Amino acid sequence: MCLAVPMEVKHIEGEVADVEIGGVRKQIRLDLMGDKPQVGEFVIIHAGFAIRVLNREEAMETIKIFQEGWNLELV
Amino acid sequence: MCLAVPMEVKHIEGEVADVEIGGVRKQIRLDLMGDKPQVGEFVIIHAGFAIRVLNREEAMETIKIFQEGWNLELV
Amino acid sequence: MSSSDPLRDPALCREVLGRIEEALQGRSLRFMEVCGTHTVALFRSGVHSLLPSQVVHLTGPGCPVCVTHESEVAAYLELAGRDGVVIATFGDLMRVPGPGGASLKQAVAEGARVEVVYSPFDALAVAKANPGDKVVFLGIGFETTAPTVAATLRVAKAEGLSNFLVMPFHKLVPPALDVLLADPEMSVEGFMLPGHVSAIIGTAPYAPLAEKYRIPSVVAGFEPLDLLQAILLMAEMKRQDKPRVVNNYKRVVSDEGNPTARAIVEEVYRPCDALWRGIGSIPGSGLAMADAYKAHDAFEVLGVELRESPPLPGCRCGEVLKGKMPPDKCPLFAKACTPANPVGPCMVSTEGSCAAYFKYQLDLA
Amino acid sequence: MSSSDPLRDPALCREVLGRIEEALQGRSLRFMEVCGTHTVALFRSGVHSLLPSQVVHLTGPGCPVCVTHESEVAAYLELAGRDGVVIATFGDLMRVPGPGGASLKQAVAEGARVEVVYSPFDALAVAKANPGDKVVFLGIGFETTAPTVAATLRVAKAEGLSNFLVMPFHKLVPPALDVLLADPEMSVEGFMLPGHVSAIIGTAPYAPLAEKYRIPSVVAGFEPLDLLQAILLMAEMKRQDKPRVVNNYKRVVSDEGNPTARAIVEEVYRPCDALWRGIGSIPGSGLAMADAYKAHDAFEVLGVELRESPPLPGCRCGEVLKGKMPPDKCPLFAKACTPANPVGPCMVSTEGSCAAYFKYQLDLA
Amino acid sequence: MGNKLLLDQGSGGLASHRLVADVFLRHLANPVLARMDDAALINPKGPLAVSTDSFTVDPIFFPGGDIGCLAVHGTVNDVAMLGAKPLYLTCGFILEEGFDLDDLERIVASMARAAKKAGVRVIAGDTKVVGRGAADKIFINTTGIGEVVSSRPPSGHRARPGDAVIVSGTLGDHGLTILSHRQGLSFEAPVQSDCASLNRLTLKLMQRLERVHVLRDPTRGGLATTLNEIAQQSGVGIHLEEPAIPVKPVVASGCEVLGLDPLYLANEGKLICILPGKLADQALAVMRRDPLGRDACVIGTVTAENPGKVVLRTGLGGRRLLGMLEGEQLPRIC
Amino acid sequence: MGNKLLLDQGSGGLASHRLVADVFLRHLANPVLARMDDAALINPKGPLAVSTDSFTVDPIFFPGGDIGCLAVHGTVNDVAMLGAKPLYLTCGFILEEGFDLDDLERIVASMARAAKKAGVRVIAGDTKVVGRGAADKIFINTTGIGEVVSSRPPSGHRARPGDAVIVSGTLGDHGLTILSHRQGLSFEAPVQSDCASLNRLTLKLMQRLERVHVLRDPTRGGLATTLNEIAQQSGVGIHLEEPAIPVKPVVASGCEVLGLDPLYLANEGKLICILPGKLADQALAVMRRDPLGRDACVIGTVTAENPGKVVLRTGLGGRRLLGMLEGEQLPRIC
């Protein structure tokens, strides 16, 4: 359920942001974002609304875990 | 101006008559007829209304004048 | 196409043609028909091409479409462009050009809603089918047509069909004849009087033709023999110098006309001045909505006004309509002015004088 | 199609696959995803075909389209058939069958006005463009989608756009998980938790999974590596017998979720019981319009009611949705029930469990 | 499958394939069409006559036919008018979402019957479904291919002074039938469309009378328009005898009521044949032996005078021009 | 003439004749068309490939083309896919009353350019004008005729195990372009339709590689649908390597945003070529030398297993079915 894609914020005006991915540009709504994203950040878009800012460090983290030795610590 | 065609009255119901000519049947209005026509009479139809009953004797008369000696009496 | 109708009988017709030649005794007869259906009947039947050269056929203001004024066209085109308005009209009006050449055909292409109906009564059905819209019927036509529109308005009123409106553009024939006859340049020697207008108004209104102007006049039908008989009668009257109004269409026209139809018109409409294309305003030649029918008056309800529009440059329709000039003598005829691009109204309707010349007359081709 | 994204890196993925085998130590892992996008991602990426045979993939009630109840479909189809109503909807709903197989696709063919929109916000534009109509947006979707509809309603209310209405058919995931887990036949050994629902609700609502039911659960993303990691984590937790809720989609999901989105939902909606197709009523699993938004409630404004409709005969969706039966074990699967003629909802949406099996699974073909 | 057409059925996907199989292939199948490749493979003997027409007639069902058989007859006839033997048809359907599937099937079955009767095969097809309101129910395009059987095919450019002008039957039947069923013009008339494939008749004419100069079917615009085209293409005059032009009384009456001229009404099963005057009787004999040419008659001659014009001699012996109209005829009150 | 189309202009009367002369003949003129008889006379060498398609694309102007050039490319391509040399086109126009005449002229001019570039002539045409609301602006049918140049024309029935499956370039460009301009789906994407006539490319393939088994253009329904058709027609399996399938990043992104699959999006300037595996390199070399085949690549093979099915091997090495869709893809949120 709930298809969502990360898109880069290019421009913000009020509750509307221009976002882009792979050349595709859309206008989306920011109503659901408590802290508005920064230009250059990636937001996760669902049904025309940003629902989250993408945390890039976390993104790298996930991969690193697996790249660096598989220490799956289940704390 | 004022195309009008003679059509035969086939049926009358209130202000509406079924009329026919050469197999073509239409419903027309009789609002403009002081004396309603009889079934079997020909009426002159203009824009969906009967405007006159065709006087068949007169029709024959016109032709007879010319067939029987051209006595154009201009009284 | 053939007909066994004696009124189309070639032998009879040839005999009448011979009688016309005889009656003319070498002299000319300049006659005018004032009914577009006569214009077309003369051409389509071939009678026009068979008339002796002394018979000069002049075409009068014979088509209620042709005489619809540019201002009137502009007014209904303005309405056609409005949201919530459906125009209902006889097909004849579809190509009539208004200022700048605009027409209902073009209005439809630009999104106007226009329904072509056979009868004004059919427009009531359009009104019932579009309760959220104003359905405006364009009330063109002479004395023959006005009663059909008036009768329809009576029904609309009785049924409380408040979204059925009419723009009355009707024209009356006798006042126009008066204007023609009052013109000093008028040189008509005979009138072929309109058959179906006369079926309504009878023959009395034509009395001044014989009495005051001494012009032979014949109420005529539309079959070839009708046309030829009318011309023969005019020629005979001229020869005998006995101008009268002869009703030679008694099978349809009685002297008293159709009083019921006239009464309905009097109930629904009141006389007014009217604008005739190519002629201008003629006093008492139009019909406006009577007070009791104001609720169905499109002018009133939708707030439309006739606005003066400039006359069409170069068009000689006024002179053609008055019989002063045969259509083919207009400098624009068949050059700048054709049925595809009519400059003037006479080129528009099938019944228009110029259109009939353009379409049917062989030697002009 | 290729991607240099490390989350799609074949070598990395193969390594994780190897680790899963190791972690399983020859034992089985019956895991369930509860998100349709996971279903499809597992198949489309090919992960499904690569999993060791001991890993048994069960599909849960993972698609808000599939779980839309026949009664709900009947309700919006009734509205779609009314004059003056325009339905605005996500494309997903177009082919969902209601009672008798009727759908929005068919309603359109029969004259209904239906606009497919990408965002509920686009439906506001539809409402503005059709001021004379009621524009009814079909508010389907889980916790991820509900806030987008709620935010749109807030704007509609602020702008006084009174012809914009919503039929709220939203469903909530945690109450449904409770029902699944309460079922004594439930034999799931791991949950792959929905990524984007969790982005809104955070991880707290899943606490009972580990605490009460002792089931290893992983909030997962949708890339191949995300899926494999989640399975590996479940396998590891099972091996270590340390059931927990692990958030392995931290790049999108924080433990607290999106409180702004939740606040907007709380302003606009209130919890209610909801009908789940194939499952029935689940207490507290739906959202109804809050009093302050009644003026935009299509149920209220247009007077619609959910009417009980009979369950689809023969369909085992209930069992499939609960993970009790793999789709291809339904007797109707691929016989009477295909995406062209879906008997049950699971065959309808691209995300439906049965549809995914039908469309993607090679050995069934 | 419901009984209303869905957009899916024009998508190219499974629903499309089912529609093609269940409706189009079922009725129109033949080995060439059944290949279902991007193009059909045929092997006719050249030279070929090729014609295309789109059919948008409203109403789609009318006395005497429907849009389906009309789409076959119309194109078969155009191909036949080159003195060719029509062999192949392609069909392109544009359908409105929500169109009744039973009506579609009825139309396709009618096409199949018409094609069989005319001896042509549908070798390629295409179906598009457009959204509700984006088309009016159904439009059909047909393109026809035929083998030319004469070394000098008839052409509108070949009318010569001294030629006779023949029509194969009464005029205006189709046009009046359609008008009588048009909304707002409600009248009843015992008349039906003449729509029919004329290729067997034209083939007989070509075989028996090598010197046919012009064959043409007076469809849209009617006899008057078609003869004007020929007069202009050939640079000749065409003189008609009005009383000789066959028009059914009911058609003449319908035209009088509406203020129309039957010579401008469409025909869908009539042809004009122009050939040397001395062959006229022979041509009439050939035509009258065929049911579709039973009422054939000579209606005029080709002349050197009045080039580019059509002149009508009326019953009275008067003459007038029979010109082209600006557009379609509309019902008139004056 | 105003700048909006009138019903009269489709009546067959004078207004029609002027429209034909001013717009259609002016742009498309050639001696065959100029005859203006009921059918066109041509003399091709048989056997022939014949194909028909109607074009209803909306918007009618889009980045990379318009409905006019598309109507030429689409049919030229279908004819070319039989390994034929397209020579002749017929065009049937259905136009909505009120359609902008400047737009019409732009479209016809675009057809003329496309036809010239493809080396085909428009030999017959037809124009219908329907009332406002009875059609959506403009529909065009084209039927194409070409001379088959091979003794064994390619066919969807001829795929054989061991054959290589080649596509001539990136997939989904046309479909995404159209979607991005569809009302209600407002997004911008720097992508344009790939619409182009492929007949010169196919002719090269046919001349250099006599043993081409299948040529087909993956239009409506996209690569997935077309390959499924071929798999079914030939009774073979088709195995694809997903990473080898060329899709532009912008198309892939657009599809992700809308929840669509580019393998089901239409292409209008791409072809699938299936031929014996050992000829694959040679075919690639021929294609890559042509600008329209620059991005050609092998995407899979034909197999005996899984007959009638298309199987995709993913980047991870997993496998799944690539089936046909029920209907058109709709944007999704889940």
Ligand code: SF4
């Ligand atoms: S020819 Fe044209 S411009 Fe001249 S009078 Fe007639 S309508 Fe007017």
Ligand code: SF4
């Ligand atoms: S295969 Fe069809 S009937 Fe069976 S469970 Fe799935 S959706 Fe229901």
Ligand SMILES: [Mg+2]
């Ligand atoms: Mg193709």
Ligand SMILES: [Mg+2]
């Ligand atoms: Mg043709």
Ligand SMILES: [Mg+2]
């Ligand atoms: Mg034709």
Ligand SMILES: [Mg+2]
């Ligand atoms: Mg096609």
Ligand SMILES: [Mg+2]
């Ligand atoms: Mg319609």
Ligand SMILES: [Mg+2]
């Ligand atoms: Mg023809």
Ligand SMILES: [Mg+2]
């Ligand atoms: Mg094709």
Ligand SMILES: [Mg+2]
């Ligand atoms: Mg094609």
Ligand SMILES: [Mg+2]
């Ligand atoms: Mg044509």
Ligand SMILES: [Mg+2]
């Ligand atoms: Mg439109």
